[in-house]
Each structure stands twice: as C-alpha cells, then as structure tokens.
Amino acid sequence: MNGGIMAGLGNITFYADDPLALSHFWADVFGYPHAVFDGELKQLLLTSGLSEEDLAKRGLAEDPAGVGPRLFFHHAASAKRERNRIHLDISTTPGRKPTPDELDAEKDRLVALGATVVRLVDQPWGPWPERYYQLLDPEGNEFCLQ
Numbered sequence: 001m002n003g004g005i006m007a008g009l010g011n012i013t014f015y016a017d018d019p020l021a022l023s024h025f026w027a028d029v030f031g032y033p034h035a036v037f038d039g040e041l042k043q044l045l046l047t048s049g050l051s052e053e054d055l056a057k058r059g060l061a062e063d064p065a066g067v068g069p070r071l072f073f074h075h076a077a078s079a080k081r082e083r084n085r086i087h088l089d090i091s092t093t094p095g096r097k098p099t100p101d102e103l104d105a106e107k108d109r110l111v112a113l114g115a116t117v118v119r120l121v122d123q124p125w126g127p128w129p130e131r132y133y134q135l136l137d138p139e140g141n142e143f144c145l146q
Helices: 019-030 039-047 052-056 100-113
Strands: 011-016 058-061 070-075 088-090 116-125 128-136 142-145
Touching (some): 011 019, 019 058, 039 052, 052 058, 100 116, 100 128, 100 142
Parallel strands (some): 088 142
Antiparallel strands (some): 116 128
C-alpha cells in the first residue's frame, strides 16, 4: 500500500461497433436500467466539450446502487479479429453454486437477450467440479456463465 491508498476498479471498458446496443445487452444481463445520455447528464457532457457525435459513440451499463460492476462502451475503430485477452465470468446465483437447472435457465435468458452459446464445459478443475457455459455477447466478446 502507498500511504493507505489502494486502487479500486473503475470501469470495465469494451470497444464496440454499436456501443449503445451493447450497453443495453449488458445492462439486461445484470438487471440494470438502460443508461442513456439525456437530460442534465447530456447537457453536462455537452457543456464539458463533448459533442453529439462523441455521445453517440459511447454507452454505459451501471448499477444504480453502485454495488455491481460499471461497464463502459466506446466505439471501436476497427473490427474485432481475435479472441478476448480478458473476459467476464458471470455468476448465475451469486454467493452459491447454481443447480444445473438454474444454470440452464440463466443461459436461456442470456440467449434470449442476444448471447450465443459456444459450448458447455462440464469437467473437474483439480479437485473441484466445474460446469459453466462459454458464450458470446452480440458483438462476439467471450464471457462465461457459471
């Protein structure tokens, strides 16, 4: 520690072809309201020097209680070409291991939102059983549902 100061997680940032649509997908995954840049927030952003074009190239998925992760989406300058170097692991039942039926039901919910199933992994990881789905979000970003 540096004089009692510790780093904290700010945003998890995604580059996206359609930042607003992808922010809405992830907001739905976490049960967040859809964030839009309007009203006072939009005016504040425009007054601070951002343009309408800048705002159209960004999206946000944020827990209104400030507890869950905050995801920020920025327009990508080029197409996604390779596998993610990092991905999110989503907990079906935070704080406890889900039943197979709970995992499958959450997978079905995410597919209905626009996710694609890559595969189901059901294998041991050392002494621990491991069962999860590998999925893709609507823009092809990998994530796991456990």
